[in-house]
Amino acid sequence: MHLLWFSLLPEPTSSTMSNNPAYKAYNVRNFRKLKQISNLPESQIMDMEIVARVLPFKTNSYVVNELINWDDIDNDPIFRLTFPDREMLRTEHFNELQQLIEGGAGREREEQAIRRIRMELNPHPAGQLELNIPELNGIRITGIQHKYKETVLFFPSQGQTCHAYCTFCFRWPQFTGMDELKIASKEAGQLISYVKAHREVTNILLTGGDPLVMKTKILERYILPLLEPGFEHIHTIRIGSKALGYWPYRFLTDPDSVDLLRLFEKVGKAGKHLALMAHFNHPAELSTKAVKQAIRLIRSTGAEIRTQSPILRHINDSARDWAKMWRTQVKAGCIPYYMFMARDTGANHYFNVSIEKAYTIYREAYSKVSGMSKTVRGPVMSASPGKVHILGISEISGEKIFVLQFIQGRNPDWIRRPFFAKYDPGATWITDLTPAFGEEKFFWEEDYESQSGLKLSLAPGQEED
Numbered sequence: 001m002h003l004l005w006f007s008l009l010p011e012p013t014s015s016t017m018s019n020n021p022a023y024k025a026y027n028v029r030n031f032r033k034l035k036q037i038s039n040l041p042e043s044q045i046m047d048m049e050i051v052a053r054v055l056p057f058k059t060n061s062y063v064v065n066e067l068i069n070w071d072d073i074d075n076d077p078i079f080r081l082t083f084p085d086r087e088m089l090r091t092e093h094f095n096e097l098q099q100l101i102e103g104g105a106g107r108e109r110e111e112q113a114i115r116r117i118r119m120e121l122n123p124h125p126a127g128q129l130e131l132n133i134p135e136l137n138g139i140r141i142t143g144i145q146h147k148y149k150e151t152v153l154f155f156p157s158q159g160q161t162c163h164a165y166c167t168f169c170f171r172w173p174q175f176t177g178m179d180e181l182k183i184a185s186k187e188a189g190q191l192i193s194y195v196k197a198h199r200e201v202t203n204i205l206l207t208g209g210d211p212l213v214m215k216t217k218i219l220e221r222y223i224l225p226l227l228e229p230g231f232e233h234i235h236t237i238r239i240g241s242k243a244l245g246y247w248p249y250r251f252l253t254d255p256d257s258v259d260l261l262r263l264f265e266k267v268g269k270a271g272k273h274l275a276l277m278a279h280f281n282h283p284a285e286l287s288t289k290a291v292k293q294a295i296r297l298i299r300s301t302g303a304e305i306r307t308q309s310p311i312l313r314h315i316n317d318s319a320r321d322w323a324k325m326w327r328t329q330v331k332a333g334c335i336p337y338y339m340f341m342a343r344d345t346g347a348n349h350y351f352n353v354s355i356e357k358a359y360t361i362y363r364e365a366y367s368k369v370s371g372m373s374k375t376v377r378g379p380v381m382s383a384s385p386g387k388v389h390i391l392g393i394s395e396i397s398g399e400k401i402f403v404l405q406f407i408q409g410r411n412p413d414w415i416r417r418p419f420f421a422k423y424d425p426g427a428t429w430i431t432d433l434t435p436a437f438g439e440e441k442f443f444w445e446e447d448y449e450s451q452s453g454l455k456l457s458l459a460p461g462q463e464e465d
Contacts, residue, residue: 148410195231251297319360359379391403
C-alpha cells in the first residue's frame, strides 16, 4: 500500500463515516422533490420534463448542493450543464411534443414522435456504429471501437451510465433506452482476445458512459488481465471519466474508494501508464474541497490526470473561463489536453459555437497562460475522418482561409499534413467546410470516401438524394 495516498484519505472513524456524503441521483421522475426546484416557475419545470423525454437527464446531490449557484441559475453554467432547458430541443420538436402531451394524444403516439425526433438528432456521429466497430474471427464486437491503429476504445456495459448526465452529451443514445444504438460489451474476454490479436494496439481507453460508476471489483476484470504477460505491447491504459467533476467522493469515501486507488497503483507497478482522462467543462467544477483532495489522491498513486472539454455556448464560451480552467488544472497537477468542438449530435444547436469563435477563444486563452498550460490542443473536431485540428485563420493570395491538420486520422498518412478550407464565419463542423484555392476536394477526401463509402457531406446512415 502506498503510504502517501493512504495518509490523504479521510480518517475512517465512526464519526466521519456518518458524515460521509451519500450519493443521491435525481432524474425526470423525482427531481421535483428538490427544494431548490420548488422555487422555479411551474412552466419552466414542465418544459424540463418535455425535454427530458427526448434527451437524458440525471443529476445528483453533489452537483445540486456543492456546484450550482441557485441564487443565479439563469447564469449558472453548471445548472445549464446538468438540467434540461426548453431551447435544447429545436422549436418544432418541442412544440410537437408539447401539443401531443397537452392534447392527450396518448403514450404510443408520444413514443413514436420521441423516437423520430431522436433519429433526427444524428444519434451516432463520426461513424461510431458504421465505421469503427471491428471484427474478431468474423464476428462484430459491438463493445469495441478501433478507429486509430494504436488505440482501442472499450465500452464495458456496467459503465454505460454516469454519476450525472451532461446536457451536451454526444453519446446520449447510450442513456435513452435505444438499445440498437448502444455500444457496450459485458465480456471482458472480448477485449482481452481482441487486444491480444492486435499487437499494433498500444493504448486502451475504457469509456462510456463513465467506467468509474462501476464497482472496483468489476473494473478489475477489464484492467488486471492487461497487466499479465502477453500484453507487453499495451503501454497505456486510459479511463475516460467525469467522476472528478460530478462525484469526487468516488475516490474519497465510496465503500471501495481505497480499492480503486490500489488498482490505479497496480497499473503503475506493472510498468504501464495509467491516465485518467478527466472531463472538466467549467472552473466551478475544480473549486470544491472534495475535488481538490481527490486529485491529490489520484496523482499520489502514480496515475496521471489529463483534462478535456468541448467549447460550449452557455457554459464556457469565454477565454477567461478557459484560461482560469487551465491554470487551475496545472496548479493541481493535471495536464490540459484538448479543447474540442461540440459534436454534431443531440442538442448541438444550443451549445455549438462557430469554428472562428472557438479558434478566437482558444487563441486568447492560450495567450494568457504559461507554457505549463500550453500542452492543450484546440480547437479540435473529433469527426468521422479523424481529429481535425484548427490551426488558424489566414489569408493567402487574397483568399481568407482556415488552416487545418489531422492530429489523428483513419489513414495515418494524413496526420500533420496542413490543408486549407474556405473561410466561412458560420461554419461549426467539418461538413460545413469546402476546400480553398479552387480545389474540388481536400487531399484526403477521396481516400476517406473509398474507406468509408460515405461522402464527407453526409453523416453515417444518410443516403444521397
